[in-house]
Amino acid sequence: MKVPSDPIIVALDFSSLSCALKKAEQLDPNLCKVKVGKELFTKVGPDSVVSLRNLGFDVFLDLKFHDIPNTVARACEAAADLGCWMVNLHASGGRAMMETAANVMAKLSTAPLLTAVTVLTSLNDNLLAEIGVGDGALLQTTRLAKLANSCGLDGVVCSPHEITSIRNEVNDNFLIVTPGVRPLGAALDDQVRFATPSEAIKKGADYLVIGRPITEARDSHTALSEIHSTCISPI
Numbered sequence: 001m002k003v004p005s006d007p008i009i010v011a012l013d014f015s016s017l018s019c020a021l022k023k024a025e026q027l028d029p030n031l032c033k034v035k036v037g038k039e040l041f042t043k044v045g046p047d048s049v050v051s052l053r054n055l056g057f058d059v060f061l062d063l064k065f066h067d068i069p070n071t072v073a074r075a076c077e078a079a080a081d082l083g084c085w086m087v088n089l090h091a092s093g094g095r096a097m098m099e100t101a102a103n104v105m106a107k108l109s110t111a112p113l114l115t116a117v118t119v120l121t122s123l124n125d126n127l128l129a130e131i132g133v134g135d136g137a138l139l140q141t142t143r144l145a146k147l148a149n150s151c152g153l154d155g156v157v158c159s160p161h162e163i164t165s166i167r168n169e170v171n172d173n174f175l176i177v178t179p180g181v182r183p184l185g186a187a188l189d190d191q192v193r194f195a196t197p198s199e200a201i202k203k204g205a206d207y208l209v210i211g212r213p214i215t216e217a218r219d220s221h222t223a224l225s226e227i228h229s230t231c232i233s234p235i
């Protein structure tokens, strides 16, 4: 088992820059990276990324691009211009979309890591069948991860339950990023398919996206430090 040294990405799911920055100031950029999602980016725009970078954080821009190849590649390039550490797209956009984006990233002197969302964890087998995917979530997730790997992407985003199946099919350098992580005893909120941080790391995750257990803790700095120590020495 490889144990990443800085596996935590804190999801800053806020609707204002001041709230996001106030929370970020309670965190240590040596212990975590941060994630800017659709809500914050749509409200605040590139300033959200720039301001968090100025505080010393690596920023994962989680906008899950899904469009024709040229449009997605240009959007990834724009994320690179902002100095993002990681950006993502939907693997279901297909080979041409992923390869075009990966090729554009490969030509940049400094490029973000490019990861692919496999199957949204909000989709179950019945909902997938309704959109013509009859193989079920696990098979489809693993298939899309293999495709993303063969297109030159750096990794995938998947649920903790799919890590083992994907890890068996891709090499160790291929990154696995997983949300749905809850420390033992933490509120589950709306997460249904979850794992503890050390379980996810033991299964082969490289990065854990964790929001509310850290951002809504009375002391976010301590919550982050405690989760970080369970990650770097998983029991």
Ligand code: C5P
Residues within 6 Å of the ligand: 011, 013, 037, 120, 121, 122, 159, 179, 180, 181, 189, 191, 209, 210, 211, 212, 213
């Ligand atoms: O607060 P919590 O730890 O549940 O936040 C998880 C973060 O990961 C949120 O930003 C959420 O949008 C994201 N996410 C998720 N489940 C997925 C994909 C992304 O919870 N399947």
